[in-house]
Amino acid sequence: MNSIGDMVLVTGGTGFIGRRVVRSLRNHRLRVRILTRNPPGDRSATDGAVEYHLGDVRDPAVVREAMIGVNSVCHLAAMVSRWSAEPRLMESVNIGGTRTVVEAALESNVRGIVHVSSGSAIEYRGAGVLDEKSIVPRTANLTRYGASKLAAENEVRSAGARGLRWVMVYPTRVFGSGTLADANAATRFLALRLRGRLPLLPAGGSMWSNWAYVDDVAEGIVQALLGGRHGESYILGGENATLRAYFAIAESIAGRPRATIPIPHVVGRLAASAEQARALVLRSTPWLTRTWYDAFCEDTRLSTARAERKLGYRVTRLRDALEDVVGWLIHSHTLEGGTQRCAG
Numbered sequence: 034m035n036s037i038g039d040m041v042l043v044t045g046g047t048g049f050i051g052r053r054v055v056r057s058l059r060n061h062r063l064r065v066r067i068l069t070r071n072p073p074g075d076r077s078a079t080d081g082a083v084e085y086h087l088g089d090v091r092d093p094a095v096v097r098e099a100m101i102g103v104n105s106v107c108h109l110a111a112m113v114s115r116w117s118a119e120p121r122l123m124e125s126v127n128i129g130g131t132r133t134v135v136e137a138a139l140e141s142n143v144r145g146i147v148h149v150s151s152g153s154a155i156e157y158r159g160a161g162v163l164d165e166k167s168i169v170p171r172t173a174n175l176t177r178y179g180a181s182k183l184a185a186e187n188e189v190r191s192a193g194a195r196g197l198r199w200v201m202v203y204p205t206r207v208f209g210s211g212t213l214a215d216a217n218a219a220t221r222f223l224a225l226r227l228r229g230r231l232p233l234l235p236a237g238g239s240m241w242s243n244w245a246y247v248d249d250v251a252e253g254i255v256q257a258l259l260g261g262r263h264g265e266s267y268i269l270g271g272e273n274a275t276l277r278a279y280f281a282i283a284e285s286i287a288g289r290p291r292a293t294i295p296i297p298h299v300v301g302r303l304a305a306s307a308e309q310a311r312a313l314v315l316r317s318t319p320w321l322t323r324t325w326y327d328a329f330c331e332d333t334r335l336s337t338a339r340a341e342r343k344l345g346y347r348v349t350r351l352r353d354a355l356e357d358v359v360g361w362l363i364h365s366h367t368l369e370g371g372t373q374r375c376a377g
Contacts, residue, residue: 035144035259040064040102042143044090044134045109047073049216050149050207053251054107055083061255068099068110090130093137100141107254108134109149111185113178113216120177127181128188135192145198147258148189152205153179157333162273164336165266168203174328193264200261202254205270205335208354209247210361219244219279220358224367226280227289227359235330237295238277243270243335246354249347256344267344272351273334282352286359287368301326 035041041058045051046067058065065083072085088095090110100106112126131148138146156171157163171179186201193199208219225231253269261267274282277293284290305326312319321329340346362368 035063035104038062038064039104040066041258042066042068042086042099042103042106043109044068044106044130045111045149046107047071048109049209049211049214050204050247050251050254051109052211053209053248054109054254057252057255058107058258059083061259066099066103068096091125091133093133096133096137097140100137100143103141103143105144105258106134106138106146107149107258108146108189109254110134111149111151111182113214123177124181124184127178128184131185131188135188135197139192139195139197143197145200145258145263146189146192147200147202147254147261148186149254150186150201150203151179151182152203153328154182154186155203156331157335162334162336165268165339168266174324174331176322176324176328179328198263200257200263201266202257202261203266203268204250205243205245205268207245207247207250208358210358210365211247213367217247220362223280223283223358224362226291227283227287227362227368229289229291232292232294233296233301234276234280234293235296235298235301237293238280239275240330240332241273241275241334242279243268243273243333243337244279244351244354245270246349246351246357249349249354253340253344253346256340256346260344262343265343267340267346268335268337269340269346270335270337271348271354274351279351279355283355283359286352286356287363289368298330301330 041063043055043065046055047069055065066086068086070089086099110130112123153176154171155168157167158169159167170183189199206219211217213221250269257267302323305321305323309319309322337346337348
């Protein structure tokens with residue numbers, strides 16, 4: 034889609050994954066325009082090839098202006114949350130914002146868009162190690178966030194029927210240094226585990242997941258922009274490992290072995306339901322919900338072979354990635370007290 038010096042619009046470019054996408058785009062010698070409501074205070078690290086366009090992704094006039102001179106778009110902007118006290122706000126950002134972006138892209142005749150979707154929007158049907166052929170729209174354990182991301186996908190696909198070239202990417206269970214918010218939940222749970230505050234694990238953590246190092250995902254998004262095929266989807270992930278193995282590797286790196294107390298899945302579901310009910314009564318944000326808990330406990334092994342073959346995607350070894358993340362957690366003092374909200 035792009036060549037050296039082209040301008041790429043990045044929505045969500047100041048977020049957990051978005052920051053790395055911007056860095057990767059610059060490494061590929063592309064110019065970047067970030068659409069954001071809150072630009073970082075210190076922009077001295079940029080080399081003049083990164084612009085900040087202030088505004089809301091839901092505002093058509095702002096987005097149309099941001100598209101001027103743009104060749105293609107990386108669309109990451111979304112409200113990521115396991116729970117939304119304002120579901121209409123989430124839908125307006127995730128669905129309405131995506132609609133605004135694709136409409137502006139069509140009007141501006143951009144070359145194409147890479148849409149960053151979510152495993153919360155889809156599920157994988159089949160046995161063994163699954164790939165893109167196994168992807169279907171999610172019906173089981175569908176959260177409000179997942180439903181909004183699925184609807185956002187439909188906005189992109191509909192725009193494709195009207196001439197917009199699109200590529201869809203699916204990050205798996207992403208982890209890395211950075212703000213320990215819902216977009217980086219895997220690292221937040223890792224920090225809790227290393228601090229000794231997460232001994233209870235469903236079935237002892239025996240469920241399989243695909244663990245995606247955030248730097249790999251960001252580079253994969255840029256590779257999809259540069260070489261992705263119109264109408265194709267790519268899984269951007271890493272190694273398959275059980276939750277217990279993920280924790281055990283990190284514990285060995287940190288020198289902090291932790292006890293594991295297996296709990297039956299039904300007990301975990303009851304606890305999640307009780308926490309959700311408590312939050313509803315107190316009008317607070319629940320630590321977890323039953324739907325989110327069930328989705329987290331899904332047993333899934335995935336293949337990144339298509340992205341590796343067609344995009345040149347590369348997977349960092351899980352232990353190497355965790356060495357970086359654990360080092361950051363120690364350096365930021367996150368393991369000694371409250372959760373840090375550092376930008377990674």
